[in-house]
Amino acid sequence: MATVTTTPSGRWEAVEHLVTSLRGGDVRALARAISLVENDAPAAAAVLSACFPYTGQALRIGLTGAPGSGKSTLVDRLAAYYRAEQETVGIVAVDPTSPFTGGAILGDRIRMQSHHADPGLYIRSMATRGFLGGLASTTADIASVVEASGKTRLLIETVGVGQDEVDIVRLADVTVVVLVPGLGDDVQSIKAGILEIADIFVVNKSDREGADRVEREIRAMQSLGGHGKGWVPPVVRTVATTGEGTAALAEAIDRCVDSFRKAGKLEEKRTAAWQARLVEMIRQKLVRELVRHRLGRAELESHARAVAARQEDPYRLVDGLVRGLLDLHRDDGSV
Amino acid sequence: MATVTTTPSGRWEAVEHLVTSLRGGDVRALARAISLVENDAPAAAAVLSACFPYTGQALRIGLTGAPGSGKSTLVDRLAAYYRAEQETVGIVAVDPTSPFTGGAILGDRIRMQSHHADPGLYIRSMATRGFLGGLASTTADIASVVEASGKTRLLIETVGVGQDEVDIVRLADVTVVVLVPGLGDDVQSIKAGILEIADIFVVNKSDREGADRVEREIRAMQSLGGHGKGWVPPVVRTVATTGEGTAALAEAIDRCVDSFRKAGKLEEKRTAAWQARLVEMIRQKLVRELVRHRLGRAELESHARAVAARQEDPYRLVDGLVRGLLDLHRDDGSV
Numbered sequence: 001m002a003t004v005t006t007t008p009s010g011r012w013e014a015v016e017h018l019v020t021s022l023r024g025g026d027v028r029a030l031a032r033a034i035s036l037v038e039n040d041a042p043a044a045a046a047v048l049s050a051c052f053p054y055t056g057q058a059l060r061i062g063l064t065g066a067p068g069s070g071k072s073t074l075v076d077r078l079a080a081y082y083r084a085e086q087e088t089v090g091i092v093a094v095d096p097t098s099p100f101t102g103g104a105i106l107g108d109r110i111r112m113q114s115h116h117a118d119p120g121l122y123i124r125s126m127a128t129r130g131f132l133g134g135l136a137s138t139t140a141d142i143a144s145v146v147e148a149s150g151k152t153r154l155l156i157e158t159v160g161v162g163q164d165e166v167d168i169v170r171l172a173d174v175t176v177v178v179l180v181p182g183l184g185d186d187v188q189s190i191k192a193g194i195l196e197i198a199d200i201f202v203v204n205k206s207d208r209e210g211a212d213r214v215e216r217e218i219r220a221m222q223s224l225g226g227h228g229k230g231w232v233p234p235v236v237r238t239v240a241t242t243g244e245g246t247a248a249l250a251e252a253i254d255r256c257v258d259s260f261r262k263a264g265k266l267e268e269k270r271t272a273a274w275q276a277r278l279v280e281m282i283r284q285k286l287v288r289e290l291v292r293h294r295l296g297r298a299e300l301e302s303h304a305r306a307v308a309a310r311q312e313d314p315y316r317l318v319d320g321l322v323r324g325l326l327d328l329h330r331d332d333g334s335v
Numbered sequence: 336m337a338t339v340t341t342t343p344s345g346r347w348e349a350v351e352h353l354v355t356s357l358r359g360g361d362v363r364a365l366a367r368a369i370s371l372v373e374n375d376a377p378a379a380a381a382v383l384s385a386c387f388p389y390t391g392q393a394l395r396i397g398l399t400g401a402p403g404s405g406k407s408t409l410v411d412r413l414a415a416y417y418r419a420e421q422e423t424v425g426i427v428a429v430d431p432t433s434p435f436t437g438g439a440i441l442g443d444r445i446r447m448q449s450h451h452a453d454p455g456l457y458i459r460s461m462a463t464r465g466f467l468g469g470l471a472s473t474t475a476d477i478a479s480v481v482e483a484s485g486k487t488r489l490l491i492e493t494v495g496v497g498q499d500e501v502d503i504v505r506l507a508d509v510t511v512v513v514l515v516p517g518l519g520d521d522v523q524s525i526k527a528g529i530l531e532i533a534d535i536f537v538v539n540k541s542d543r544e545g546a547d548r549v550e551r552e553i554r555a556m557q558s559l560g561g562h563g564k565g566w567v568p569p570v571v572r573t574v575a576t577t578g579e580g581t582a583a584l585a586e587a588i589d590r591c592v593d594s595f596r597k598a599g600k601l602e603e604k605r606t607a608a609w610q611a612r613l614v615e616m617i618r619q620k621l622v623r624e625l626v627r628h629r630l631g632r633a634e635l636e637s638h639a640r641a642v643a644a645r646q647e648d649p650y651r652l653v654d655g656l657v658r659g660l661l662d663l664h665r666d667d668g669s670v
Contacts, residue, residue: 049650056645267643274649275639279622281653286621287614289657304610308602310391314609315384318616322624 015043019050022149025119030149034124037141048141051148056270058090058147060154061253062169064197065178067159070204073240074178074249075157079121081246082153088120090146094139094158094168122146136167137280140273166197171273173266174256176249178202179218181210198233199260200252206237206245231259295321350378354385357484360454365484369459372476383476386483391605393425393482395489396588397504399532400513402494405539408575409513409584410492414456416581417488423455425481429474429493429503457481471502472615475608505532506608508601509591511584513537514553516545533568534595535587541572541580566594630656 021029033051037044061078065071072093079089124146126139143154158168169175177198203214215235222232236252238245260266306312356364368386372379396413400406407428414424459481461474478489493503504510512533538549550570557567571587573580595601641647 045650045654049648052648052650053645056643267640270643271636271640274642275635278635278639278642278649278653281649282656283618283622285653285657287618300610300613301606304613305602305606307609307613308391308605310388313384313387314613314616315380315387318613318620319380321617322620 015046015050019047019148022145023054025150027119027122030122030145031124033145034142037145038126038138040138044141048144051145054148054150055144058152058154059174059253059257060143060156060172061174061176062156062158062172063176063178064158064166064169065180065202065204069178069180070240071157071159071178074202074204074238074246075155077238077240077243077246078249079153079155081250083118083120085250087153088151089122089153089155090143090149090151091121091123091155091157092139092143092146093123093125094135094156120151122149122151136171137277139168140171140277167276170197171276173260173269174199174253176200176202176253178204179214180205181208181214199231199256200233200249201235202238202245202249203235204238204240207239211237230263230265231256350381350385354382354483357480358389360485362454362457365457365480366459368480369477372480373461373473375473379476383479386480389483389485390479393487393489394509394588394592395478395491395507396509396511397491397493397507398511398513399493399504400515400537400539404513404515405575406492406494406513409537409539409573409581410490412573412575412578412581413584414488414490416585418453418455420585422488423486424457424488424490425478425484425486426456426458426490426492427474427478427481428458428460429470429491457484457486471506472612474503475506475612502611506611508595508604509534509588511535511537511588513539514549515540516543516549534566534591535568535584536570537580537584538570538572539575542574546572565598565600566591 018029018033022033033047035041036047063071063075075091075093079091082089124142126142139156143156147154154172156168156172175197177200179201181203201218203211203218205211215237218235234252234255236245236249238249240246257266260269303312303317307314307317353364353368357368368382370376371382398406398410410426410428414426417424459477461477474491478491482489489507491503491507510532512535514536516538536553538546538553540546550572553570569587569590571580571584573584575581592601595604638647638652642649642652
């Protein structure tokens with residue numbers, strides 16, 4: 001495995017080597033590059049910069065649904081379908097790892113080891129515990145590294161239970177929302193808000209009772225408007241455990257992408273996604289600069305202690321700290 | 336209702352008036368102040384600064400649990416218990432409003448209107464859809480405004496399904512994790528990670544079959560260690576619908592706070608919470624400064640378009656933009 005050293009020139013050489021290796025099909029180099037990005041290592045920006053020219057061509061498909069909706073099995077089916085079509089596939093599965101749902105996706109992934117011998121398929125699960133912000137942006141970055149390894153289809157899978165997960169699928173070209181009959185309103189009440197993010201609805205486990213009702217509810221929501229002219233999200237029925245409906249889903253995705261491309265909406269979506277990512281990248285870099293130049297961990301903790309004891313007003317403190325960062329740079333010109 | 340104008344001196348006068356009113360028991364002023372903070376209005380920092388001296392005394396209790404665990408009913412019971420003890424109570428309920436769980440807490444809250452005539456109880460639900468980061472920090476800020484209105488117990492309630500929600504309860508003095516028998520592993524598999532955030536476990540709906548098993552699983556986890564010496568999270572059984580166990584929960588919370596206070600852990604937790612909030616506040620302010628001084632919406636969009644078209648490397652772009660902000664301030668000294 002390539003080691004990434006910390007000396008500036010050595011680091012760049014190692015990154016070049018790493019990216020050349022992962023582009024040549026070295027799975028361990030790919031895993032290493034992803035880890036650098038996931039852990040926000042010093043070399044992360046260099047890795048992403050080196051991968052960037054090889055991205056932007058793959059189709060990014062986001063899939064989200066409640067726990068228990070059979071999403072992972074569906075993703076496996078779709079991946080197998082694309083492989084049969086000679087497409088190469090990367091799967092990035094975001095595992096919210098909350099105390100309540102922790103590890104569900106990772107567990108599913110063990111099953112996927114059956115694909116392990118296929119060099120045209122790469123699977124990566126991301127844990128999110130303790131993640132410091134920017135989860136959606138980092139997921140998109142990791143998908144870019146996977147794409148740079150030569151994948152033409154990127155399947156980005158999340159458990160759709162929080163804003164983070166919604167943000168993640170929003171960065172995709174096409175968003176698939178997976179519903180199932182009979183999960184109960186507590187877990188999966190179909191809300192108007194779902195219209196905003198879904199480009200395609202899947203009713204999975206559609207051999208179960210209640211599939212008609214789920215589809216009817218989606219149609220009823222759609223009739224209330226919201227989407228206006230253009231693409232109307234279709235409802236695709238699947239039974240992921242048997243593979244039924246996989247081809248219909250793949251076809252719906254193709255039609256959706258065609259429609260978006262013709263209407264200029266694909267470019268629009270990708271621009272909006274980059275806008276969100278740029279803001280997040282700027283945010284992270286600014287905070288890092290502040291901490292590096294002005295505010296050590298110990299100092300931050302001492303401020304926090306003073307604030308907790310009501311000796312310092314945090315709102316004025318932050319104002320002063322931010323001014324401080326800007327002044328520092330006026331004084332010594334360092335960046 | 337006090338209007339908050341945008342002229343600097345007028346704004347401050349209005350904020351002073353607003354905070355004086357809410358401290359005097361004016362519920363509409365309180366609601367208005369919270370809205371300013373929630374919407375990140377220009378006056379938000381002034382409102383928080385004016386409330387700050389009146390905070391830091393109330394006990395903050397975070398409660399989290401899977402959808403359907405009966406958390407809201409339990410929070411109502413606890414609030415009623417504290418009211419009977421002559422404590423004043425603020426409830427801040429964070430509704431993740433995902434497509435799948437949307438509105439559950441808000442729905443529950445309608446029932447709470449029965450308390451409406453009680454000036455010693457204030458309830459606020461926060462929607463999180465479209466929220467731009469810093470949810471945990473903003474929730475803590477809103478709790479501070481509620482505290483400034485004279486509340487001695489703050490109950491912060493979230494549906495514990497994502498990292499956001501975990502972050503929210505981590506900012507509390509005491510964290511209560513609510514479990515129920517029979518929800519199934521898909522929704523509520525008890526994981527070792529839960530040990531990290533729970534100070535108290537509640538097994539709600541404990542009249543149902545399986546309560547013993549849930550408690551046994553918690554005990555088994557605890558025996559694997561993790562918490563070390565000091566406070567060992569107790570397991571309290573409740574039936575929120577009947578009120579059974581509410582007094583035992585309140586007592587467990589008191590014992591927990593006493594234990595934390597004696598061990599210096601309460602101060603430690605509050606310091607850690609402020610540290611996280613300070614970092615988030617700095618982050619937001621820096622980004623705002625950047626956008627205000629250097630980067631308009633239109634410019635940002637044009638960069639995003641160039642990046643999406645692979646005409647610009649985002650990683651170098653962000654580097655340049657951040658340097659640009661710092662250089663700008665070196666040139667003209669404006670902040």
